[in-house]
Amino acid sequence: MNLRMISTAIALALSAMLLGAGVYESVVVAPNLQGAPSSLEHARGYYHATNPGMFFRVLSPGTQIFLLLALVCNWAPIPLTRWRLAGALALAILGDVVTFKFHYPRNTILFSGPLTLPAADLNRVASEWAAGNYVRIAVILIAMVLVMVSMIRIARDTIPGEHRYSSSSSAR
Amino acid sequence: MKTAISHSTQYATLPDASGCTKEYSANRPSPDLVLERSWRGPLRLVSSFLPLLLLSMLFGASSFQLAVDAPNWTGVPALEHYRAFYPVINPGTFFQTLLPAALLALLAALVCNWRPIPATRWRLAAALAVMILVGVLTFTFHFPRNKILFGDPLTRPEAYYHQVITEWVAGDYVRLAMIFIAIALVAVSMIRIARDTASRELSDSNTSGVR
Numbered sequence: 347m348n349l350r351m352i353s354t355a356i357a358l359a360l361s362a363m364l365l366g367a368g369v370y371e372s373v374v375v376a377p378n379l380q381g382a383p384s385s386l387e388h389a390r391g392y393y394h395a396t397n398p399g400m401f402f403r404v405l406s407p408g409t410q411i412f413l414l415l416a417l418v419c420n421w422a423p424i425p426l427t428r429w430r431l432a433g434a435l436a437l438a439i440l441g442d443v444v445t446f447k448f449h450y451p452r453n454t455i456l457f458s459g460p461l462t463l464p465a466a467d468l469n470r471v472a473s474e475w476a477a478g479n480y481v482r483i484a485v486i487l488i489a490m491v492l493v494m495v496s497m498i499r500i501a502r503d504t505i506p507g508e509h510r511y512s513s514s515s516s517a518r
Numbered sequence: 519m520k521t522a523i524s525h526s527t528q529y530a531t532l533p534d535a536s537g538c539t540k541e542y543s544a545n546r547p548s549p550d551l552v553l554e555r556s557w558r559g560p561l562r563l564v565s566s567f568l569p570l571l572l573l574s575m576l577f578g579a580s581s582f583q584l585a586v587d588a589p590n591w592t593g594v595p596a597l598e599h600y601r602a603f604y605p606v607i608n609p610g611t612f613f614q615t616l617l618p619a620a621l622l623a624l625l626a627a628l629v630c631n632w633r634p635i636p637a638t639r640w641r642l643a644a645a646l647a648v649m650i651l652v653g654v655l656t657f658t659f660h661f662p663r664n665k666i667l668f669g670d671p672l673t674r675p676e677a678y679y680h681q682v683i684t685e686w687v688a689g690d691y692v693r694l695a696m697i698f699i700a701i702a703l704v705a706v707s708m709i710r711i712a713r714d715t716a717s718r719e720l721s722d723s724n725t726s727g728v729r
Contacts, residue, residue, distance in 0.1 A: 374604075502716035
């Protein structure tokens with residue numbers, strides 16, 4: 347185990363956690379947002395101490411930091427791995443852009459603004475939120491696959507002993 | 519000894535062309551074997567990656583529950599809101615699908631990697647055993663408490679529910695730790711399999727190079 351492997355493994359675990367929490371939200375939380383305004387009143391009453399945003403605001407930057415660290419640690423040895431990790435980092439950032447641009451305005455309507463809109467409009471916003479979450483999940487899944495492929499490549503590149511998949515110098 | 523004989527026949531300068539052909543054919547892997555090797559490596563890798571993905575997702579969703587859901591169970595009114603908020607699908611639906619899927623994926627990984635590396639076999643078997651324990655813990659410890667918190671009428675004193683929630687959270691930390699151990703075991707196995715399949719590909723390509 348070395349820093350190249352450990353940083354990538356942590357980035358992989360964090361991006362998979364992000365994926366798991368995202369899928370959990372899509373499967374468990376999103377269907378229950380339908381049936382506004384009573385469903386939203388219950389959601390507001392329930393999420394009074396902590397809310398999902400608090401979780402993702404820690405996990406998402408954490409994932410990006412470890413992806414950046416993995417990118418730095420694996421910058422030189424294998425160009426393909428460098429670009430895969432850079433792609434994963436770009437996708438993780440894209441996931442946050444989707445969150446800020448698409449989900450935050452809808453979060454305000456669903457979870458903090460006055461529930462004065464017609465029920466049909468609130469349900470439509472909840473449906474849009476769920477559809478946006480599928481996009482976010484797809485983005486994270488692609489990022490995760492890129493990190494996973496990178497990890498396999500790094501594992502092969504750092505084989506201890508004489509049998510290396512390819513030496514770092516020859517892969518340049 | 520076998521290896522030494524094999525190498526000597528591969529690299530030996532043979533007396534005549536017909537003899538060369540004969541020896542060459544004897545050492546060349548059969549097409550079936552090459553084909554088998556070509557799919558076995560990726561299958562072993564994919565079979566180890568799938569449980570890693572599912573277990574990490576399980577870990578992420580469990581962390582979400584522990585960080586987001588549990589702190590909101592502050593009393594009877596909060597539990598009433600919780601029950602009212604999950605009329606369609608509840609977290610149990612999600613975990614009752616994901617946990618068996620992870621167990622099946624682990625079993626498949628164990629089957630696909632049973633023979634090549636004994637250490638990997640036992641790591642995957644240990645991960646499977648740990649995840650079965652997670653299931654046992656869920657059924658014996660969490661399910662009765664879930665019933666009290668989310669199913670039965672909320673007629674007991676507030677302190678009683680507080681106690682049940684504290685126990686539920688403590689049990690969930692144990693469950694998270696167990697999933698984490700399983701993830702670590704599968705991750706180490708995947709690295710080992712990636713290296714092993716690389717070595718085999720390398721040795722195969724070396725073999726083809728001397729053909």
